[in-house]
Amino acid sequence: MNLTESWIGDKPLVPPCGLFxxxxxxxxxxxxxxxxxxxxxxxxxxxxxxxxxRNGLELLDKVAPCLGGNEPPKPIDAIVSDIQMPCFSGMEILEGLAEVRRRPPVILITAFGHPHLHATARSLGASAVFEKPFDLDDLRSVLFNLKDAPGFDGGY
Known part of the structure; x- marks a missing residue:
């Protein structure tokens, strides 16, 4: 089950061709x-x-400044993360970011989705959860539409 459409509004706009x-x-x-x-x-x-x-530890290294309330060396406009990875899961990173006031939107992907996981991710502020395999155009649509989503302030 893909909950993307109900999370960010009506039917997502399809991104234009080119470098959106x-x-x-x-x-x-x-x-x-x-x-x-x-x-x-x-x-x-x-x-x-x-x-x-390649894993949750590398992801943590990239988002650690956000967790400490600092701006990362390179602003992050969105995070796309697998849920089950070595070291730290995407869900653990999302939990850490849940308390951060200005944080990038997080899109989770998983091969082991179930309704409880979707509900937990949503309660922690995930912008979307995709179950593998998914259509890359769906991910592209979510990223294209994030700038218009409620609460999106241009990333961190």
Missing amino acids: GKGQHIVLAEDDDDFRSTIAMALRSDGFEVSEA
């Missing part, structure tokens, strides 16, 4: 190298700058 992500920085955390590479390539083709993390 230009100037935006996405942190992508996924422990499957091939899957991470595929997502990163798609986002880069949309103009996003993508920082990749």
Whole structure:
């Protein structure tokens, strides 16, 4: 079940062709190298700058300044993270960010989704949860529409 549409409003707008992500920085955390590479390539083709993390510890290194209330060296416009990864899970990172006033939107992806997980992620402020396999155009639509989502202030 993909809860994206109910989380950010009506039917998401389809992103335009071209570089709609230009100037935006996405942190992508996924422990499957091939899957991470595929997502990163798609986002880069949309103009996003993508920082990749292979596990939760690498993701934590990239978002740690946010957790401490500081601005990261490179502003983060969104985080796309697998939930189950070595070291720290995407859910643990989301929990840490839940208390941060200005934080980037978080989109979670998982191969092990269930209604309780979706509800927990939503209560912690996830912008969307995608179950693998998912259509990359759905992820692109969410990223395209985040700037219009309630409470989005341009990232951190």
